[in-house]
Amino acid sequence: MLVWINRGITMEKIQFGTGIRTVTDIAASARLIEKLGFDIVSAGEHVMFHGPIGNTYITLSVAAGATEHIKLMSTIVLLPLYPAALAAKLGAALDNASGGRYMFGVGVGGEFPKEFEACGVPVKERGARTTEALQVIRKLWADEDVTFQGRFNT
Template sequence: MGQITFGTTLRGTSGIAEFAQNVENLGFDVLGCGEHVMFHTPVANTFISLSVAAGATQRLKLLSSIVLLPLYPAALAAKMGAALDVASNGRYMFGVGIGGEFPKEFEACGVPVNQRAARTNEALDVITKLWTEENVSYQGRFTTLNEVTIAPAPTQKPHPPIWVAGRQDGAMKRAAKYANGWLPYMFTPEQLHASLETIHRYGDELGRDMSTFTPGVFIFTSVHANGDTGRQRCIEMLSRQYNQDFTKLVPRYALAGTPEECRKRLQEYVDAGAQMIILAPGCAEEYADDNISLVAKEVIPEFR
């Protein structure tokens, strides 16, 4: 196995440039940002926030974690992804998911929530073509293209890496067909290992060479010298963010506790196959700087 790639995510919607510079200086490889149109808490747009981060940094890869792809016309998502890849000099990573946990935002965007998987699959087909071909014509269920060219094309060739996120079987099939990597969230190491076996099986059925496919995992992380404090901060943040009680879920799905406890748990994910690990802040914004500093200095070095 090669070098493990480590990332974190933006902790909020302001102070992006400064936070991104700090993340880069701490030695992280990747900075992620998710999105919603609306959610239980204030939330960013991945393209906008990562564009700010791109202008403030030199080498950090910039990961959409994730684009809610069914909410975009496929050609528009292709244009925005290509534009961000060009603006960042080839540092963009296109992470996608289907969403659905907040149906009101689908209604607001005029997209039936039960079409989200089908729209995402078609969009990935369209976007891959638009990123690699000129004068693309396409007739699909949701997309009609008549000799469309996205210019400038993405800087990365053949295109920015596509990461499929999710937890369900449909997402695994999507990853096997369209993606360069798999980025599940709220996953145990055991689930990660099992999902990778499933994805490789689907890839083999499609006749795809999966040798360069990259397994990843997205983990909410709260590190503190006092393990109980780290865990409690994580429970409070995720319970608020997802509007449900995370008391029993944090020990299962998050990385929370002392640096030593987090290193031990992280090793289980590495053993399960993770090669890109996104350690998203799992605590309130006022603790985020201290949290990622502890992650960078007392958790990650053991895996370098």
């Protein structure tokens, strides 16, 4: 599904996607989304919310194995609930396994404080944790040897 917008000299491609909101039949949903011509399949996550919801990395890993070319986007990873090194490893592994199709999308969450409480993360720290985690992840994805001393990550 291609839409081109003429902005003076340059042409920009607008991409369209849709999300997988189910915890069952993930592979079939991903195949259908790709067959319908979407550019991106996305998945979000919550530890607990108003109903069953999967994990971004697992959902997109299943989608990667079931599809050939559609991009895979996390919408979103609740980054303050992850150790930064683990989030970096999971994202890199998904990108490698999918042939470079992964797009990393993060959020701070907080609309459901009980999931932060369940993970032992103070909801008031979510912004600072996300900012620091993004610094660590950028370093891990760009450099071989990384040292970092932060408030939440060492």
